[in-house]
Amino acid sequence: MTSTGFWFIDHLWLVPLLPFLGFLVVGLFVQKSGERPASSLAILAIGASMVLSWGAGWEYFTANLGRTLVPLKFEWLRFSPTLIGNMGVLVDNISVLLILVVTTISFLIHVYSQGYMHGDPGYPRFFACLNLFTFSMLGLVLSFSILQIFIFWELVGVSSFLLIGFYWNKPSAVAACKKAFIVTRFADLGFLLGLLVIGYYGKGFDFIYLTSPETIKNLEQTRLPLLGVSVLPLSAILVYAGAAGKSAMFPLHIWLPDAMEGPTPVSALIHAATMVVAGVYLVARLFPLYAATEAGLMTVMVIGAFTSLFAAVIATTQFDIKRVLAFSTLSQLGYMMLSLGVATMDNPLGFTASMFHLTTHACFKALLFLGAGSVIHAVHSNDMRDMGGLRRPLPITHATFLIACLAIAGVPPLSGFFSKDEILAAAWNGEHYVVFAVAMLVAGLTAFYMFRLYFMTFWSYPKDMHRFEHAHESPLSMTFPLMVLAVPSVFLGLVPFSHYVSIGQLEHHGVSIGHLEHHGINWWIAGPASAMGLAGIALAFLLYFHPNGVPGKIAFAFGPLHKLVYNKFYVDELYLFFTKSVIFRFISAPFAWFDRHLVDGSMDWIAQTTLLAGNKVRSSVTGRLQTYLFWSISGAVILGAIVWQIGGTVGWTLAFTGLGLVAMMFIWQFVLQLLNRSEPLKRIKQD
Amino acid sequence: MMANVFFYILAAFILYSALFVVSAHNLFRSAIGLIAVLLGVAGMYLLMDAQFLSAVQIMVYVGGIVVLIVFVVLLVADVTEKTFQKADRWRKLSAGFVLAVFFGITVWALDSHSFTSASQNAQAASVKDYGRALLSTEKEGFILPFEVISLVLVAALIGAITIAGQTQAPVNGQKELP
Amino acid sequence: MIGPTLSQYLVFSALLFCFGLYGMLTRRNLIAMLMSVELILNAAALNFVAFHHFLYEGDVGGAVFPVFIIAVAAAESAIALAIIIALFRHKNQLDVQDADSLKN
Amino acid sequence: MSAPTTDTKAKSPTYQDYFINMGPQHPSTHGVLRMIVKLSGETVLGLTPHLGYVHRGIEKMTEAQTAVQITHLTDRLDYLSAHMNNWAWSMTVEQALGIAVPERAEYLRVIMSELTRIASHQLWWGVFGMDLGAFTPFLYGFRDREMINDIFEKSCGSRLTMNYICPGGVTQDVTGEFEGETRRFVEYFKPIIEEYETLVSGNVIIQERTKGVGILPADRAKAYGCTGPVLRASGVDYDLRKNHPYGVYPRFDFRTAVSPEGDSWARYIVRLEEMRQSLKIITQALDQMPKEGPVRTKLPPTLKIPKGRYMARGETARGEIAFFLVGNDSPKPYRVKIRTPCFSNLSAFPEIIKGWRVADIVTVLSTFDVVVPDIDR
C-alpha cells in the first residue's frame, strides 16, 4: 500500500467495503428482525461510506487536483511473469466524482426506500441488495485494473438482476430481470473479449498502464495475426460493446425499459443515476485508448447520437410514467456517449461535458424517478392516463418534479442547461455538425416529452377519481431526498466543472488545463438550445396542459408511424424473431436432432444392449451375501492353486478341480435360479 | 511333551467348539461355543509365551465383544434358528467341499515350504515391548496403525450408536393393555 | 521339552479358518455369521503369533498385530451388531437370505 | 374381567412389547396382588392391576353376622389399621342405634388409633426401605413397632387383629400399666423418628429414587378418590380428623401433614410427619383422658339395626374408610358396603407409573402403601 498522506484517500478502500459489510450483516443476520434494524444498518453503512467519500473528494479537489493516486494496490493474479493482474484503488478526478455521485445518490435513495418499501415482505432483502449494489458500483468506480472492473461489472450485473427481480413472484419482473441479465451478459462477452485482447497484446491490465501513450502506441502497431486488423480499434469496440450493454446503447437497449419492473428506488438508483453510467464511465476511463483510434470514437459517437434520438422519439409516445423516464434515461445516456465521441485528445471538452452531464443527470434523473415513485406510491399506478391534477395532493413532489423537468429540459439557470450546453458546444467545436443537429433536436424532444409527462401527471384533471382521492403526500423519508436532490438539480450547473474534471494525465498530451475551461456560455449555441427546450415545453403545454383530443388526432394522423414509435420500433420483436425463427429453427433444431438421435441414440443402443445382457446375466446375482462369498472363496481357491504351482501336475489338477467345481456351482446356481424364477415374479406382483 | 499334550487338548477343544459355533441351531449356544474357542485360542497364546495377548484376548474378546454379541442375541427375539428354513444340504456340501480343497491346498503349501527361524533364543516379548512397539515413532514402530485403529474404534462406536440408537421413545399410554 | 512345531499351529489355524468360512457360508443368521467371522479373525491372529513365536521372536511386530486384530474385531462387531439391530427393527428377522434388498 | 393375554406374538408383532407378571407372588406387592406390566426394555408402557386373589367376600359375610360380630371382620380389612377400622364400624352401628360412647372410651379409641397409625407407618417405613433395597430399616421399623404391639397385647390381648373398639365403646378397660407404657413409648419414639430421618431420609440414593418419581397431581388424586397420605402428599389438605372430625379429635391440637409435590418423596415425608403428629395427639389424649370411668355403654343383648341407611367414616393410616349400612329391623344388616382407602388409592397407580422403570413400580407402589386384603375385601 502506498500512502498518499491523505487520510480519507488512504482509507478509500473502506468506501466500498462498508456497504459490503452492510450487505453481509443485513443479508445474513437481520433478515428476520424486522424493518427498522435492516434499514438502519444499511443506511448507516452507506452513510459512513458517503461521509468518507466526501472527505476524500474534499481532499482530492482541494489538494490533489489532476493527479492520479493509488492508495492501495496488490497483486491478485500472476498469469505469467510479465502479465500480472493487479487489484487496488485508483483515485483520479472521474473516480472521485463518481464515488461522490454514487454514494450521495445511493444514500438518498436508501433513505427514500425506507418509506417507499415500508411494509414489503422482502424489506431486509431489498436493503441487503441495495447495499450489495452500492458496494459493487463503488468497487467498479475505484477499480485499479480492467480485470478488477470486470469483476465488479459482473457484480453490478448480479445485484441489478436481484433488484429488478425483486418482486420475484411477478412473472413480468422475472422476465425483465432475466432479460436484463442475458442482454448485459451478452454485452459483457464483448467486454471480456476486449479486455483479453487488450491484456494479451498490451501485456497488462492496469488502467494507468493501458492509458499511457507507450502502451497505446504499442497497441496501435500490433495487428491481430488472423484478421490483420489493428488491435486497438478492435479492442476498443469490443470493450465498448460491454459499455453499451451496461449503458443500454441502441441495439442492446431493450433491457432498460423492462427493468422498470423493479421497485422505483431501484430504477432511480441503478437504471438512472449510477449503473447505467458505468458504460460511460468505462469509456471515459479508457478514453485515451479510444481517442487514439478514429473507429472507436466514431462508434461511440454514432451509436450515442442515434440512441439519444431514437429513445427521445419513443419517449414522446409512451404512457407508462417509468417507461418515459427510462427512455429519457436512454436518450441522456446517448447524449453522454455522444459527447465522449466528439471529444478528442486535443479537444477534450466533450469528455468534461460528458462527465458534467453525467453528474447533473444523475441528480435530476434520480429526482425524477423518485418523484415518479412518489406519484406511483400515491396513486398505485404506473400509467399516466390514470393520473392528472396531482399537484394539489402532492405539493412537494410536484415542486421538485417541476425543478427536475426544467433542469432536464435545459431551461437556463438550472443545471441541465449548463451541461447540455457544454455537450452541444463540444459537438460544435468538434465540427460534428450532424451530431450537433441531432443533439439540438433531442434537446427539444426532451423538453417536450418531459413536460408531456409533467402536465399529464400534475395538471390536466384527475382521470381516475378513486385514485385521486386516495392520493396523498408521501412520508418525510421519501420527500426529504426529493428536496435534497432538488438543490443540486438547480445549482450544480454553476460549479466550474471543467476546472475539476478533465482527462487525466493531461501532461502526457501536452494540454494545459486552461485550454479546457469552458469560459462562460456561448450564447450562439446556448440560445437556440434553450429556445428548442422552451419550444418543446410550449408544445407540451398546448397539447397536454388541458386535456384535448389533439394528441389523439396527431397520433391518428401519423397512424403507422405512431404505431411504430409506440411499439418502440419493434426492436424487441425483431430480437424475438431473430432468436426464435433464425437461431432456434435453423441452428438449434438441427443440433438438437443430431444430439437426440445420433449421440443419445448410440447411448440408448448401448444401454439397451447392456440391459438385455444384464437381464440374461443377473440371475446369477442373487443379492445374497453368502452366494457372493462362496464365489469369492472359490475363486481364491482356484487362484491359490494356480499361483502356487503354475507348472506342477498337482497344481493343475487342483486348479482344474476348483474350476470344475466353480462351473458346477455356477450351473447349480443357475438351475436354482431357474427353479426359483417364479418367486421373484410373485414378489414383484405383490409389490 | 507337556506342551504338546496341551496343544492337542486345546486344539481338539477349540475345533469342537468351533464346530459348535458353526452348527448349533441355537444362537446362544453358538455364543458359548465362541467363548470356548476364544478361551482356547487364549490358551494357545499362552503356549506360545504370549501372555499379554492372551490376557487381552480374554479381556477384550470374551469380556467385551462376545458379551456384546450375547446382548444382541438377547435383544433380538429369534434366538433359535427354528423359524429359518434349514440351510439346504447342497449349500453345506458344496461349502464343505470347497473348503476341504482350500484346506488341502493350504496344508500342501505349508508342507512344501520350509520355515527357517530368523532369530533364535530371543526373549519373549514383554508388556513393555508391546508398549514400545505400539507407540514408537521409529521405523519399526506401529504408532500410525495404532492411531488409525483408535480412530476406527471411535468412528465405529459413534456409528454403532447412531445406527442402533434410533429407537422410538416409549410414549405414555401408547397402547392400552388388553 | 519337545513342544508343538510351527506347522502344527499353522495347520490348526488353517483348520479353524476353514471352520469359520464354513460358518460364513452356511449359517443363515447374521449374528451367527458374525461369530464365524470372529473365528476367522482368531485363526489369522493365531498365525501371526505363531510366526512371531517361532520365526521372529526378537521382532515384536508379529505379536502386535493380534492386538490390532482384536481392536478391529471390536470395531467390526460393534458396527455389525448395530446394523443387525437396525435390520431387526426394520424387518423383524435376521435371515441373511431374506436380506436381499439389493438384489437385481 | 377377561383373562389377559400375554401372547405377544399374536397381539402385537413389535418386539418391544414385553409383558411380565408382577405378582401374585412377588416380594414387593405386599400380598397377593398381580400386576401385568407392559415393558419396553425397563420402561413401563402400561400396567394393569388384577385383584381378587384374597377376596373373602367380607361384604357378603356381613349379611349373616350381627353388628358386633362384624367388628371382627373389619379387623381383617386393613390389618395394619385394625383399630381404626373397628372404630369406623362401631361409629356406623352407634349411629344406627343411637348409642352414646363413654368419655374414657373415646379417649382410649383415639390413643389406640393413633398408636395403630404409628405402628402402621413404622412398618411401612421398614418395608419401604426394603423395597428400595435397604434391608436394615426394616428391622429398625419392626424393633419399634414391637413396643406398640406389646402395648396392644397388654390392653386387648392380641397383637394384630385387636377387635378392641366395639359398638358402645371398647371391649375392656386398659390395665394400669397402659398409661405409663404409652408415655414411655412416646418419649422413646420421638428421637427415634429423627433416627429414621438420618438412616433413610438423608440418604442420597433414597432421594434419587423417590424425588420426582411417580408424581400424582392433586387433580388426578381427587379424581381417583385417593385419600390419606397419598392425597395429602399431592398437596390436598384433607384429613377427616380435621375436616370432618369425629370422636374427640376436635379437642386436640395437631397439624395435617401436607406436601405439595405429589411424588414418592412427598408421600414419604408426609408419613413421617404424621407419626410426629400422632405422637402429639397421644400425649394430649393421655393428659386429657379421665382416669376412671366406664369404657363401654351397656347395650341390649341383641342389636336390631333399625330400618334405614347409615354411614360413618374414619381416617385410617391409609386414608378414609367408610361403612355404609342398610338395616331392615333385624340383627343382621341388609347390606354393608365398605369403601376402603387402598382400593381407591391403587386405582391411581396405573396412570402415574407409565413411563417409569420397573424399579419405580416398586418404589411408587411402596409409597402408595397398599394392603391387599383392604383392596380385595
Add this chain to the structure above:
Amino acid sequence: MNNFIYKTDSMVEWLTNWLQQHLHNPLLVEIVKMLVGAGVLAGFVSVLAMVLIYIERKVAAHMQQRLGPMRVGPHGIFQTVADSIKLLTKECITPQDVDRFVFNLAPLVCFVAAFVSLSFIPFAPRIQAVNFNVGILFILGISSLGVFGILAAGWASNNKWSLLGAMRAGAQIISYELSAVLALLAILIFAGTLDFKEIVESQRNGWWIWRAHGIGIVAFLIYTIASTAECNRTPFDIVEGESELTAGFHTEYSAIKFAMFFLAEFINVFLVCAISATVFFGGWMPFHIGDMTALNGIFDLVPPFVWFFGKVFALVFVVMWFRWTFPRLRVDQLMRFEWKYLMPLALINLGVGAVLAAYGGFFFNKF
C-alpha cells in the same frame, strides 16, 4: 522379614521329588501336581466362602441390632456348614422349558471364573498358584467371564425376570469394569508392571494409596465403587434386586447350582478386595513408615499372610457395610452414575496419573 517367608518352595520340591520317585512318568507328575494345586485351592475357596458367608451374616445382624445365627455351634459358627450341607444335598430342580445345557453351564462358568481368578492372587511371598507377567490383566479378563455366566443363567432360565436381571447384569458389569480397570491402570502406571508379585514388591517402601500423590486415593475410591458394582453388591445389586426382580438371574436355580452362584458371589467379593488390597495396600507387605526402622521391624514381625488377609477382610467388611446401609440404585441412575461421573473421573485420574508418572519419574519397580 525373611524369617517369616514360608517355605512353600520346599513343600513343592518335596512333593515333586516324592511324586517322581513313585510315578516315574514326568507327564503324570505334572498332572498330579496340578491336581493337587487345584485341590488345595478348591479347599481354600470353599472354606473362604463359608467364612465370608458367616462374616456377612454376623455383620448384617449386628448392623441391624440382632444377633444373627446363634444356634449351630458356638455363636452359630457351624450354621454356614450346615447350610452348605443342606444346599449340596437338596434336590436340583430344573424347570421344564429351560435350555438345559446352558442352564447347567451357567453356574459353572460363574464359579470357575471366580475360582480361576483366585489363583493369581499372591497371598504371601511365594504363595501364589500362578504367576504371570500380566496377572492383573488376566484376573480382570477372567472375572469378566463371570458376566457371561450371569447372562447365560438369565437367558437359559426362560424366565422374564431372570432375563431382565441378566440384561441388567451385562450392562452393569461391562460398564463398571471400565472404571475399575481405569482406576487400577492409574496405579499400574506408577508401578510399571502388570505382574502381581512385582506390584507387591513395588510397595516395599510404602503403599500406593499413600504414595501416588492422591491419585491412589481417588483410584481406590473409584475402584471400590466400581468393584462393588461388579460384584453386584448393594447399592448396585439391581441384578438380583429381590424386591423388583424377585431374585434376578438365579431365580430358577436351587440347590448346588444356586450354591455355586452364591459361592461365586462371595469369592468375587473376596477377589476384588484382594486386588484392591494388593494394588492399593501393598498386598502382604507390612505397613512401613519411611525410615522408622524400629517400628517397621515390629510390623515385620506380623506374618505376611496375616497382613494380607487383614487388609482383605477389612475391605470386605467395608463392602458388607455398604450392603447393609444403602438402598439400591435404579438401573438408569446406575448407568448414569457410571458413564457421567465415575468413568470421566477415572479417566481424568488416569490422565493425571500418567502425567505425574511421565514427569515425576515414578517407576519404582527398578530396584
